[in-house]
Amino acid sequence: MAKAINAGLQAAMAADPKVLLMGEDIGTLGGVFRVTEGLKAEFGEDRVLDTPLAESGIVGTAIGLAMRGYRPVCEIQFDGFIFPAFDQITTQLAKITSRHEGLLPMPVVIRVPYGGHIGAIEHHSESPEAYFAHTPGLRIVSPATAQDGFTMIQQAIASDDPVLFFEPKSRYWQKGEVDRGLATPLHASRVVRTGTDATVVGHGAMVATLLQAAEIAAGEGTSIEVIDLRSLSPIDYAPILDSVQRTGRLVVVSEAPGNVSISSEIAATVAERAFYSLEAPVIRVTAYDTPYPPAKIETVYLPDADRVLEAVDRALAY
Structure with missing residues (x-):
């Protein structure tokens, strides 16, 4: 799944120069789970940005970029550290389009590695998706397979609404076939x-x-x-x-x-x-x-x- 999401990000960035990646250690390191590995080398540091350790700043900057026509994709390094950005996500990102009567889209994707099964310490295994599903104005999705990781990340990036993309980190290393031509609708069970x-x-x-x-x-x-x-x-x-x-x-x-x-x-x-x-x-x-x-x-x-x-x-x- 990790490589499939990487391939989906690569495809979205190749198709649209306005797609940017932002997050802690996502550039040179390729992220702690290596999901963004190789993308900085391919697209440059202007499009794959290593940010300070400041989740509120990451999402706030992404909101500003979206206002200027970009399609930022933010990575929250671990699920439990999304909460410093909670205010930006629930009171700004989720509401700006409605606040402007639909005239200002918010094409922001927030990638969240989440869940347990990896023997990690506190704040690294939580499942906080319900907090955000409760908030009108946000789309919340979670792939379970490599195929969905590949297709759903591209669909999320293409959305003009903000999407929280919850990635089950225990599935990152599970292999599966990926058909680049197959695409189930983003919000279909x-x-x-x-x-x-x-x-x-x-x-x-x-x-x-x-x-x-x-x-x-x-x-x-x-x-x-x-x-x-x-x-x-x-x-x-x-x-x-x-x-x-x-x-x-x-x-x-x-x-x-x-x-x-x-x-x-x-x-x-x-x-x-x-x-x-x-x-x-x-x-x-x-x-x-x-x-x-x-x-x-x-x-x-x-x-x-x-x-x-x-x-x-x-x-x-x-």
Whole structure:
């Protein structure tokens, strides 16, 4: 996925000289995950900018650049350090286009490596996407595959609205085929495995966990349909509702805490719009409502295939 996103950034920069990259250590180093490796050498330091360690300054500068017709792509080095830029993102970036009655677009992309599974220290494994999905004016997406990493980053850059691009860092090293001619719409959910007994929904790194659970369940005679959300704001509910109308059961999985979350929103919306199709309550499997724990116990904190299968069993028991 890391190389696929790199290739997507390269393609966007080659196609449009107004696309700029900004972030801490993204130039000479190529970023801590090497996602921007080689791009400074190809496009120069005027288009791949190493910034000071100041997230608010990075996003604030990007807003100014967007006002002047550029399409800046900012990297937040780790998820937990996006919060110094929270004010710029939620009170300025998200609102400027509406404030100007649509006349001033904000084509800013903020790349956020997020999530756990890498044994990192505090502030390096969080899943803060719900904070931003709650804010009108922002588009929030998260790829789960190399293919989506390649295509979605280019679609995000092409958007005239601000896009927060949450990259599941534990998937950076997972290989996958990339078809340069294939492009699913940026905000479309996708069924990645069909099934008949229950629907499970997730995004980012959790999609691989859901597919693992579905494979185990298939060996036990249970057919699970897996849906990759891909977009967290807006959410494409059509594939979810269609699936629930056929299976009658829904399990929503997220490695973010469950309280006031995207998983809560999906559960509430499906209960509202597909109540008479449900044969069981919507069940959520999430991280626990505590601060992210020490790395040695993150496997207890994060949902795994066993927790997903236990939730499916509970749904099937009704």
